[in-house]
Amino acid sequence: MSKFATLSSEESIFSLSHLTLIGATPVELVYIAARAGYDAVSPRFIPIRVPDEFLESPLDKAQVQAFKTALATTGIQVLDIELARITEDVDPCSFEPALEIGAKHMIMSAWTNSRDDRDYLIDVYSQTCDLAMPYGLTVELEFPSFSRLRTLDEALDIVRASDRPNGGILVDTLYLHLSRVDLGELLHVPSELLHMIHISDCLPGIADTQVGMIQLARDARLYPGEGWIDFNGIIERMPPVNYSIELPNRTRLAELGYEEHARRCLVHAKNSFGKSRSKRRLQTSTMSKSKEEKNEQATY
Structure with missing residues (x-):
């Protein structure tokens, strides 16, 4: 079995994404997650300086030690780290301390500006996968609807072209909606590339400007079950995966505070899709793409 094999349904865990509480330090994120009932955290150890992001360097030695102490004290796991961005001048080696x-x-x-830089994206993604391999990490390529890679197909093209054993595709329920991805397209992604999913809800309308999409993604996501997202349909078409709740909502944070907002995120998630299960038949990594897709679609 591959080192990066998919999970069984019983092994799935719930993680608190840092963007949900972007002003919290990684240490604060751990303790809040523990009190709110999460299994893991998804800390932002590679800051990108978005508004309200915590100011302390998460890779400061004292911060790292405090973070590890918090993990040991609470039993909280680390599901994933964020956010490695592909820019025109990025050096993948700069990501290594976070690994x-x-x-x-x-x-x-x-987040490059050119639409003609596919080879560059493949090169940087491949280098990052190679860098992460000794640490046992997969590299999950995401497709925010306002980024360089805006669709599932675009992200999948880069991951397939890179052909790394620790490659992966990150599905975010909000970006599935904003990018108008048909849920059937999820069956085109090999199970071995799907390891986790970002969870949040939204209303049915789709912002028609980049500014509108960014405002929704960073400040106004909804609790699962409050909006339009078909979580059951998504989960049924995915292999068993872990869940990271990425749900920034400026109004809810102001009303409820960090811990109560985090707790409600988790409660709504479990109430909305906690009993949903994958209906996809898992395939081995040696199966050809065409045969895998045929079998997975036939199963559903």
Whole structure:
């Protein structure tokens, strides 16, 4: 079995994504997650300086030690680390200090300006996978609807072309909606590339500007069950995966505070899709793409 094999349904865990509480330090994130009932955290150990992001360097030695102490004290796991961004001048080696935290996955997305840089994206993604391999991490390529890679097919093209054993595709329920991805397209992604999913809900309308999409993604996501997202349909078409709740909502944070907002995120998630299970037949990594897709679609 592959080192990066998919899970069984019983092994899936719930993680608190740092963007949900972007002002918290990684240490604060751990203790809040523990009190709110999560299994893991998804800390942002590679800051990108979005508004309200915590100011302390998460890779400061004292911060790292405090983070590890918090993990040991609470029993909380580290599901993934964020956010490795592909930019025009990025050096993948700059991500390496964050790889030592002990996560299972690293999240990556592309933010270059050119639409003609496929080879460059493949090269940087491949280098990052190679860098992460000795640490046992997969590199999950995400497709935010306002980034360089805006669709599932675009992200899948880069991962397939890179052909790394620790490659992966990160499905975010919000971006599935904003990018108008038909849920049937999830069956085109080999099970071995799907390890986790970002969870949040939204209303049915789709913002028609980049500014509108960014505002929704960073400040106004909804609790699962409050909006339009078909979580059951998504989960049924995925292999068993882990769940990272990425649900920033500025209004809810102001009303409820960090811990209560985090707790409600988890409660709504479990109430909305906690009993949902994959209906996809898992295939081995040696199966050809065409045969795998045929079998998985026939199963559903």
